[in-house]
Amino acid sequence: MDEELRFHLEHKIEEGIAEGLSPSEARRQALAAMGGLEQRKEEIRDARRVHWLTDFVDDVRYATRSLRRTPWLSAFIVVTIAVGIGMTATPLSMLDALIFRPYPVPHPGRVVTLVSTTRDEAYGDFSHAEYLDLRDHTKSYDGVVASSTLLPVGFVARPGETPTVRGGQLVSGNYFRVLGVDPQIGRAFRDDEDQAPGRDAVVVLAPDFWRRDLGADPAAVGRTIRLNGADFTVIGVAPESFPGMYIFSRPDFYVPLAMAKTFSTNPEKSFFADRDDRELAVRARLKPGVSMLEARNELTTLARNLAREYPKSNRDRGAAVHTQFEMRTRGNDLNWKFGVIFTILALAVLLVACTNVAGLLLSRARSRTREIAVRLAVGAGRSRLIRMLLTESLVLAILGGLAGVAVAYAGIHFMASLSIPAELPVKIPFRLDTRVLLATVALSLLSALACGLAPALQSTRTNLVSGLKSSEASDVERGPRRLRGRSALVVAQIAMSLMLLTAAFLMYRGFHNTLLDRMTIGQDARDHILMTRFDPRLVQYDAEQTRRFYRLLGERARQIPGVHSAAFTQDPPLALDDPGVVAFVPDGFVMPREREAFTSLMDSIDEGYFETLGIPILRGRGILATDTADSPRVAVVNEHFARHYWPNGDAVGKRLRLDGANGTPVEIVGVAQTMKYRDTFDRGIDFVYMPFSQHPAARMVLLLRTDGDPLQLLPPVRGVVHGLDANMPMLETRTYADLYRYATVEGPGMAIKLVGTLGIVGLLLAIAGLYGLVAYNVSRRTREIGIRIAIGAKPADVIRLVMGKGLALVAAGTAIGLALGFGLERLMNAMLFNAGGTDVMVYLMLVPAMVLVTMLAAYLPARKATRIPPTLALRCE
Amino acid sequence: MSKPADLVQGTLDLLLLKILALQPLHGWAISLRLRSLSSDVLQVSEGSLYPALHKLEQEGWILAEWKQTENNRRAKFYALTRLGRRQLEAEAANWQRLSAAISYLVQLSEA
Numbered sequence: 001m002d003e004e005l006r007f008h009l010e011h012k013i014e015e016g017i018a019e020g021l022s023p024s025e026a027r028r029q030a031l032a033a034m035g036g037l038e039q040r041k042e043e044i045r046d047a048r049r050v051h052w053l054t055d056f057v058d059d060v061r062y063a064t065r066s067l068r069r070t071p072w073l074s075a076f077i078v079v080t081i082a083v084g085i086g087m088t089a090t091p092l093s094m095l096d097a098l099i100f101r102p103y104p105v106p107h108p109g110r111v112v113t114l115v116s117t118t119r120d121e122a123y124g125d126f127s128h129a130e131y132l133d134l135r136d137h138t139k140s141y142d143g144v145v146a147s148s149t150l151l152p153v154g155f156v157a158r159p160g161e162t163p164t165v166r167g168g169q170l171v172s173g174n175y176f177r178v179l180g181v182d183p184q185i186g187r188a189f190r191d192d193e194d195q196a197p198g199r200d201a202v203v204v205l206a207p208d209f210w211r212r213d214l215g216a217d218p219a220a221v222g223r224t225i226r227l228n229g230a231d232f233t234v235i236g237v238a239p240e241s242f243p244g245m246y247i248f249s250r251p252d253f254y255v256p257l258a259m260a261k262t263f264s265t266n267p268e269k270s271f272f273a274d275r276d277d278r279e280l281a282v283r284a285r286l287k288p289g290v291s292m293l294e295a296r297n298e299l300t301t302l303a304r305n306l307a308r309e310y311p312k313s314n315r316d317r318g319a320a321v322h323t324q325f326e327m328r329t330r331g332n333d334l335n336w337k338f339g340v341i342f343t344i345l346a347l348a349v350l351l352v353a354c355t356n357v358a359g360l361l362l363s364r365a366r367s368r369t370r371e372i373a374v375r376l377a378v379g380a381g382r383s384r385l386i387r388m389l390l391t392e393s394l395v396l397a398i399l400g401g402l403a404g405v406a407v408a409y410a411g412i413h414f415m416a417s418l419s420i421p422a423e424l425p426v427k428i429p430f431r432l433d434t435r436v437l438l439a440t441v442a443l444s445l446l447s448a449l450a451c452g453l454a455p456a457l458q459s460t461r462t463n464l465v466s467g468l469k470s471s472e473a474s475d476v477e478r479g480p481r482r483l484r485g486r487s488a489l490v491v492a493q494i495a496m497s498l499m500l501l502t503a504a505f506l507m508y509r510g511f512h513n514t515l516l517d518r519m520t521i522g523q524d525a526r527d528h529i530l531m532t533r534f535d536p537r538l539v540q541y542d543a544e545q546t547r548r549f550y551r552l553l554g555e556r557a558r559q560i561p562g563v564h565s566a567a568f569t570q571d572p573p574l575a576l577d578d579p580g581v582v583a584f585v586p587d588g589f590v591m592p593r594e595r596e597a598f599t600s601l602m603d604s605i606d607e608g609y610f611e612t613l614g615i616p617i618l619r620g621r622g623i624l625a626t627d628t629a630d631s632p633r634v635a636v637v638n639e640h641f642a643r644h645y646w647p648n649g650d651a652v653g654k655r656l657r658l659d660g661a662n663g664t665p666v667e668i669v670g671v672a673q674t675m676k677y678r679d680t681f682d683r684g685i686d687f688v689y690m691p692f693s694q695h696p697a698a699r700m701v702l703l704l705r706t707d708g709d710p711l712q713l714l715p716p717v718r719g720v721v722h723g724l725d726a727n728m729p730m731l732e733t734r735t736y737a738d739l740y741r742y743a744t745v746e747g748p749g750m751a752i753k754l755v756g757t758l759g760i761v762g763l764l765l766a767i768a769g770l771y772g773l774v775a776y777n778v779s780r781r782t783r784e785i786g787i788r789i790a791i792g793a794k795p796a797d798v799i800r801l802v803m804g805k806g807l808a809l810v811a812a813g814t815a816i817g818l819a820l821g822f823g824l825e826r827l828m829n830a831m832l833f834n835a836g837g838t839d840v841m842v843y844l845m846l847v848p849a850m851v852l853v854t855m856l857a858a859y860l861p862a863r864k865a866t867r868i869p870p871t872l873a874l875r876c877e
Numbered sequence: 878m879s880k881p882a883d884l885v886q887g888t889l890d891l892l893l894l895k896i897l898a899l900q901p902l903h904g905w906a907i908s909l910r911l912r913s914l915s916s917d918v919l920q921v922s923e924g925s926l927y928p929a930l931h932k933l934e935q936e937g938w939i940l941a942e943w944k945q946t947e948n949n950r951r952a953k954f955y956a957l958t959r960l961g962r963r964q965l966e967a968e969a970a971n972w973q974r975l976s977a978a979i980s981y982l983v984q985l986s987e988a
Contacts, residue, residue, distance in 0.1 A: 004953045007953075008927075
């Protein structure tokens with residue numbers, strides 16, 4: 001349009017020159033005749049009837065111009081919004097991964113999880129026989145699938161190599177068909193491939209494994225690979241879109257349930273026969289039109305039938321159907337709870353950021369009172385003006401949102417940097433996917449509205465007469481009302497940031513308190529222990545070979561120079577794997593009618609265990625080398641267990657019967673100190689130790705204690721293992737201090753850092769907000785203060801005058817913040833720390849610090865007010 | 878919008894369509910052509926010409942295209958579309974009818 005009109009103009013000028021005018025005169029006349037280019041353009045646009053769009057473009061252009069006029073303020077606002085949004089997007093990505101991201105299968109909403117329930121366990125697995133019953137006797141589903149947990153599997157790429165560990169999953173033959181996952185090459189399992197135990201040695205590879213270990217070779221289908229020493233034929237590769245059904249880990253391959261023998265997890269049980277060998281997670285696809293209620297009723301009836309039919313294994317055992325959402329937000333999972341708490345806190349920071357921006361925009365609007373008044377006076381519509389002002393905050397919010405995405409990336413990167421000491425790689429699946437980005441955009445728009453609407457509404461309600469009279473409106477006549485809004489913002493900010501800081505401190509103290517109760521391994525022990533895990537099943541040892549291997553390994557390891565003591569355990573305390581469970585009846589106990597046995601966590605250990613880890617035996621004795629497979633069966637229980645079952649007597653000498661009232665008798669020979677077994681949140685739980693010789697397990701951890709750096713033991717240990725069997729992989733070799741640091745410092749430390757960052761950012765914003773308010777107040781009352789000084793007010797009087805208001809706000813904010821903090825403390829105690837009570841120390845430290853800092857923010861502008869020269873006040877008029 | 882006082886109301890579209898029906902032209906040439914064809918009787922101001930052209934373009938009656946002029950400068954040329962030709966015929970017929978009626982009325986002798 002521009003070019004066309006310019007073209008026309010030039011012709012007109014040339015015509016003028018041709019008529020004998022001077023060039024400048026020709027130009028003047030031509031321009032006059034055309035009546036100004038801009039006006040022509042406007043008319044053309046009007047003819048096109050696209051006001052709103054061009055208006056918007058104008059507004060944006062105007063907004064950028066007017067924002068550029070106050071670059072520091074604009075930059076501060078953008079940074080504030082960026083921090084607020086980035087800090088919210090980070091936990092949102094976490095919540096998304098932990099709760100909302102659907103299963104990577106078609107129609108994920110119809111996939112439900114079936115769980116086995118008992119009095120003690122709400123989300124139990126099923127045994128193979130139970131799975132068959134569920135599959136064959138339910139009518140609510142288009143298919144019922146079973147899968148094992150991720151099993152460490154020895155994979156040999158070329159014959160003769162030492163096996164490396166990969167994660168494999170046993171799945172039912174219909175797994176891929178029912179979930180609706182089509183392999184990218186080859187085929188999935190046939191339904192009948194999980195029927196005959198050991199017959200169909202076929203494997204479907206996961207895409208990652210196929211790429212990493214087989215170089216994405218399309219000819220891999222049809223090849224054989226060696227898993228746990230057995231040959232498996234590759235029949236297909238799962239699609240890239242299907243990374244498995246877990247949140248944190250990805251299987252490397254899938255094998256049919258019928259091949260369970262090769263991967264057997266529980267050597268004491270028979271996978272196919274034992275109804276109580278519960279190792280399978282069961283999922284099902286609801287038929288269209290079948291409601292959850294119908295499915296639940298059907299399953300309850302089925303579970304009741306099973307309990308009647310198999311009283312030995314299924315008495316008191318129910319079953320339940322859960323949606324994906326219910327499974328992910330179940331009560332015994334800490335991750336999502338932390339995600340929720342973190343999100344709430346982050347939204348609080350966003351709120352503080354928005355209130356701050358709203359405050360800044362308000363004072364900005366005030367200095368533009370005259371401009372707005374002029375616009376109103378020359379006939380701008382109020383809605384048009386509001387639109388213009390909102391466009392300004394929209395531009396700010398979009399810039400802030402973009403920068404916020406960068407902040408979010410940094411936050412997610414920080415979380416992903418956590419290395420988790422697990423045997424199989426753990427993926428931290430937090431990422432900014434479309435859903436999170438959309439939520440972020442929505443947040444930006446929402447914050448634009450939240451920040452901009454109030455200032456826009458208020459500044460267009462200007463009194464024209466007074467607005468036009470002075471460059472800065474005197475808000476004497478309506479000051480209190482405007483100030484009330486800003487005061488409320490500052491109170492909210494102080495309250496929020498106090499709450500955030502409380503949360504950060506509570507977390508810090510909470511995590512620390514969990515370590516103060518001397519229920520973890522002592523410093524001396526944990527700094528000098530090397531651990532390495534073995535699984536002889538990976539090289540096809542039978543029970544006898546396994547026993548021999550561990551006996552020789554123990555003997556030789558103890559002879560390594562520098563080794564003080566050595567021990568075997570299934571899992572050292574605070575390891576990531578869940579400890580084993582033992583069912584028992586204390587001898588002489590009459591079980592309540594509805595239950596057959598109690599359960600407790602347990603570990604199989606050898607005679608070096610208590611000494612190596614430095615766990616004190618309080619009464620009786622520990623496990624001895626003389627407790628062998630042929631001697632009477634014994635156990636050591638922890639203090640908590642002993643008090644739990646014999647509150648008034650001594651547990652030593654009492655007997656337990658394993659599995660049920662008629663099971664194998666085991667004598668309690670000692671009581672050990674109660675420790676934390678699963679994580680630092682443990683608050684004393686029952687625990688039973690049994691001698692490894694009497695309660696053998698395949699996967700064991702060797703612990704070696706020395707005086708110096710435990711890693712120096714690594715070469716000799718390698719030599720010993722190599723001497724026993726060159727093919728035996730050493731899984732998960734690390735110092736115990738590594739494990740301990742993760743469980744006690746790094747994991748919780750990350751949480752504390754994240755929440756602490758939120759708290760500090762919140763506090764900085766609140767300080768800026770308070771400073772801004774008081775400074776604004778001072779500038780508003782310059783004249784008044786000047787007059788007061790002129791007639792003899794002392795600096796102290798002025799400070800009192802100006803700060804009085806700030807003090808009141810700080811007091812109100814602190815009170816509200818305290819109330820919020822108490823509420824949050826109860827929430828966190830309930831969700832994370834399993835604790836009650838109030839941590840008074842936190843408040844004693846935080847509240848004075850908070851008051852001091854905020855007072856300072858109010859004092860600085862107040863002091864400035866005392867220096868107002870009276871002459872300035874008089875010149876103000 | 879300033880109205881072209883020198884043009885009969887509502888005839889600008891018709892004139893533009895007619896001129897463009899003879900040959901595609903750019904805006905400046907259109908204003909020249911209009912003046913010369915009407916022996917300086919009809920004139921159109923830029924304020925009316927360009928909005929009218931844009932309106933015609935939006936209606937789909939004419940098509941704009943950037944081209945080189947004879948003295949090698951870029952200008953936006955307007956050409957009649959098929960739709961525009963039909964519109965021209967309709968408007969021309971309308972004008973004939975209207976002007977015939979008006980001429981007839983104006984020429985009635987005041988007996």
